[in-house]
Amino acid sequence: MIVESLNTLIERIIEDRTLITGTLSQLRKKEGATYTKVGVKPVQLKNGLHYQFAYYTGTQVEHRNMPAESAADELSSLLGDTFRQGLLCTAEADYQVLISKKQKATVLTKPPTKKAVADLSHNRRKQYVLEEGEPVPFLIELGIMSDSGKVLAKKYDKFRQINRFLEMVEDVLTSLPQGRPLTIVDFGCGKSYLTFALYHYLAIREKRELSIVGLDLKADVIAHCSALAVKLGYDKLRFLVGDIADYNELDRVDMVVTLHACDTATDAALEKAVRWGASVILSVPCCQHELFAQIDNEIMEPLLSHGILKERFSALATDAIRAKLLDLMGYRTQLLEFIDMEHTPKNILIRAVKSGSGDSGAKWREYAAFRDFLGAKPYLERACADLLPGEAESRSN
Ligand SMILES: C[S@@+](CC[C@H](N)C(=O)[O-])C[C@H]1O[C@@H](n2cnc3c(N)ncnc32)[C@H](O)[C@@H]1O
Numbered sequence: 559m560i561v562e563s564l565n566t567l568i569e570r571i572i573e574d575r576t577l578i579t580g581t582l583s584q585l586r587k588k589e590g591a592t593y594t595k596v597g598v599k600p601v602q603l604k605n606g607l608h609y610q611f612a613y614y615t616g617t618q619v620e621h622r623n624m625p626a627e628s629a630a631d632e633l634s635s636l637l638g639d640t641f642r643q644g645l646l647c648t649a650e651a652d653y654q655v656l657i658s659k660k661q662k663a664t665v666l667t668k669p670p671t672k673k674a675v676a677d678l679s680h681n682r683r684k685q686y687v688l689e690e691g692e693p694v695p696f697l698i699e700l701g702i703m704s705d706s707g708k709v710l711a712k713k714y715d716k717f718r719q720i721n722r723f724l725e726m727v728e729d730v731l732t733s734l735p736q737g738r739p740l741t742i743v744d745f746g747c748g749k750s751y752l753t754f755a756l757y758h759y760l761a762i763r764e765k766r767e768l769s770i771v772g773l774d775l776k777a778d779v780i781a782h783c784s785a786l787a788v789k790l791g792y793d794k795l796r797f798l799v800g801d802i803a804d805y806n807e808l809d810r811v812d813m814v815v816t817l818h819a820c821d822t823a824t825d826a827a828l829e830k831a832v833r834w835g836a837s838v839i840l841s842v843p844c845c846q847h848e849l850f851a852q853i854d855n856e857i858m859e860p861l862l863s864h865g866i867l868k869e870r871f872s873a874l875a876t877d878a879i880r881a882k883l884l885d886l887m888g889y890r891t892q893l894l895e896f897i898d899m900e901h902t903p904k905n906i907l908i909r910a911v912k913s914g915s916g917d918s919g920a921k922w923r924e925y926a927a928f929r930d931f932l933g934a935k936p937y938l939e940r941a942c943a944d945l946l947p948g949e950a951e952s953r954s955n
Contacts, residue, residue, distance in 0.1 A: 573894060575600065576674075578600075580645065582636050583643050585641060598610065606625070609626065651667045652672070688755075692707050702720075716751060741813075742812060743815070744771070747773060753815070813837060814827060818843075822848050822937040842896050846873040846877075853934060879925070891911075
């Protein structure tokens, strides 16, 4: 296992798409090694940006392409377990990574020596999933675009948000089940800009067979969204009135989306997603009040005595708890910036992809220590108690 700061660096340069090339060398153990050096670079494939790993053995080289989320894991594990040196080149800096015998990582930041490949950086940075100038029916109906495809000036932030969301979806396409229709639920869909965007992107552009359900408490909003789905001919998009916690209509759901659902409504959605074993969860939490009322810790008094700091800290701690609990329930969880802070402070997206279960004993102890330090009793832990290892089990691991 390598230190967190290196993992954070790797996640950031993969997530921000700034990695240009990487080289890993100096085997930790020569005996039994299957390759002696590994190179990595981004490649634009039909199904989005991937990372190409080149594994060198003598004069032979084997290539493997991986989507972003697997690429970050592969880099971390190669640097943690196999190699002692790495050079990660980005446009802003070269990062030289040195791993000691005790697996302590040192990262030296040096001036950049590489420039991003022009056409790839164009794809990475400028091209939106939905381009201005191409009329898209749902964007026209929602008043974001004119009939000619021009984005209305005051709707530009919304347009960027929709595109950012679709980029996040693009990155997890390969984690969704292939070869069968998908079932997707959007909890707390509200006016459903992003639900319509999801349908357009997956059903129309990607031609995936699917059905999407949007659920919300507000009957008038749901009636409006249903009428719009009919008008657009989105026949596999249904909108229902209901409370997330009571929604029991489906047996299997592949992806759960919950964007800005208030307070513990997000946790209710996460619980449903985990119980369905959804392959992908995308969640942007909103107005976290639960921990604000619970947190109590004398050492943290200088921070907690200021309402504004307590509120922000409670929100961050809530997301840290959610991420850890999702990890404990078999997900690989990342917290990503959804859109720039200047547009909304509600900008953290939890992206969780179903994976194997990890070291639940140590993870649980880490989680429980954090929770107890804060004096928190989180909804998600209470709701998913039967799916979590718990104190006794963690001690026996
Ligand atoms: C801030 S809006 C977000 C709407 C939309 N997802 C978006 O990101 O634009 C939050 C929505 O969640 C809905 N909501 C809150 N609690 C809910 C619950 N327990 N069950 C269903 N919907 C809920 C609200 O009615 C509201 O429409």
